[in-house]
Amino acid sequence: MSHHFLDVADLCFAYPDGTEALNGVSFRLEHGEAVGLVGANGAGKSTMLLALAGLVLPSGGTVNVGGTILAKNTVGEIRKRMGFVFQDPEDQLFMPTVFDDVAFGPLNQGLSLPEVSSRVRESLEGVGAAHLSERPTYRLSGGEKRAVAIATVLSMLPDILVMDEPSSGLDPKGRRLLIELLKKFTHTRLVATHDLDLVMEACPRTIVLHEGKVAADGPSREIFENAELLERCHLEPPLCMQGKC
């Protein structure tokens, strides 16, 4: 199982208007690690995730997913291994019913019908949404949409899960369920979020991005105890460390 690692080396990306979103980002995620990716607005988190999935082509540096280097001809292979959960589940759910949406990935992988059905069932059960299977995707609540969006990715059996703001728009119970789910997963996880309390609970390690660079990388508690670092990166300690909960 050693191929479930993600190695990013000296990644650079600049938008056509010249804005440097990523400026030499390097880190490595080992098999099964859960890592929070935090940073202020515009720090480069979303661009980072897009670059990992090959949705924007970096201008320099390498992304190595389990031994495969991201390039134009390996994008398909990389995407098979990496499950990507988008910030807005409305973007992720585009098929008529929940079942069809969860089946979309496995069908594209060319699996047989019984295999696809069992994958869909298992993924929906995994996120507690088995009862939604026949529902149209646009009729779900925010929490249900999020759960199904995660299931759409789980059904492809990815080695690595990448999530962009998974707790945004969730009510407290939905958020709690998400945290429990994240803790339960055994995949290598990279969670980009502003929800620092979620990171404290679900990710033992944190990477702080600031102005397109890695400002810090280490155990979450240590990072969030470093007041000077947080101040510099326009962050605050999680509420649970401010004694507010």
Place this chain on the structure above:
Amino acid sequence: MGRVDPSLFSPSYAQGSGQSNRPDPRAFWIVTFAFVLTVTSFGKYEISRLTPLFFYPVAITTLYGVSARSLLRKALFVLPFALFVGLFNPLFDRQALLVVGGYAISGGWVSFFSITMRSLLAVTSAILLVMTTPFDRLCLGLEKMRVPRVLVTQLQFLYRYMFLLRGEALRMVRAHDLRAQGNKPKIALSTAGSMIGLLLLRALDRATRVHRAMLVRGFDGEVRVLQPLGFSWSRDGVFTLAWILFFALVRFVNLPEWLFGWVVGK
């Protein structure tokens, strides 16, 4: 934008369960196409010969438990367009064609009524198609009938994202109304222009994000779905043939005249 009756764009109630007794979508497509073809093939002064065709919407509404009220409401929404098409006929075609109770009716009025009837019939049949069969099954039916996949995929996405677009438009109108004056604020033309432009930009952004979400899940241009269709000759074949025969009968035999003759003769 926000004043359009939302139910017009609501998904059909025919979603998911309770579909087993309904004909295969391919049968429905063929019958609807044949119906529209029959309706439009009549001459411009035909009125009485069109009347038997009303049997089709009535039968489908009754057979498949479609709400007649909802069907009519949707059909009436399109009526003004039909009226507009025939609006000038009475002005240009003034020659008397019929005399009813001592009043001469011009060809223009007759063709105006005929156009209205034909549009109502055609529109009703199209609405019935969508109301009786879930949209995804209709698309699947099209695909099985070898309609180019790119068109079917576009239809699927149009349907899925119509609701999102509607939601965005409604939110925009609400935001406008909350900051505008009066109880029922009107949107100024210049504001409407920029709102529509913004809606287009948002739609483009959304399309990019959706496309990305599809790419990362292995999309290669083909939308694969797990819903096999089964065309049963005893159910769908009979359904299709029976209706086509009926339409042919209405088209080539003057049923109202024959019926009238039969009743009078008796």
